[in-house]
Amino acid sequence: VLYNILIAFTKMHKFEAIEPVDILAGCARFVIVGVGGVFFGIIFGFISAFITRFTQNISAIEPLIVFMFSYLSYLAAETLYLSGILASFAKQMFSPAFAFALFS
DSSP states (O other): OHHHHHHHHHHHHHHSOOOHHHHHHHHHHHHHHHHHHHHHHHHHHHHHHHHHTTOSSOGGGHHHHHHHHHHHHHHHHHHTTSOHHHHHHHHHHHHHHHHHHHOO
16 A cells, blocks of 8 residues: 555656645555454454354364455455455454354
8 A cells, every 4th residue: 555655656746746635645545444454354353253153063164264254354355445464464363352252
């Protein structure tokens, strides 16, 4: 994201001056991409912890659910041009808060 912002500033510099509003818009975009990725990670972490609650009799499927929702959080965030890496990381950090009590 930061790379794309700096490339856009480089292209703007050839035709027009970079104003403080442009810099603030770039910083805001950077924050939105990061926070949006973490938001998707938290949502998918909650969903995966909720689903694993009902897999007590089928414990072999629990790791599949964990990996599947990690990848889904990555894909969902990247589809909306948010940080997929932060989404996957936040999912892994958030789901143990619920999952320790729920895993068999």
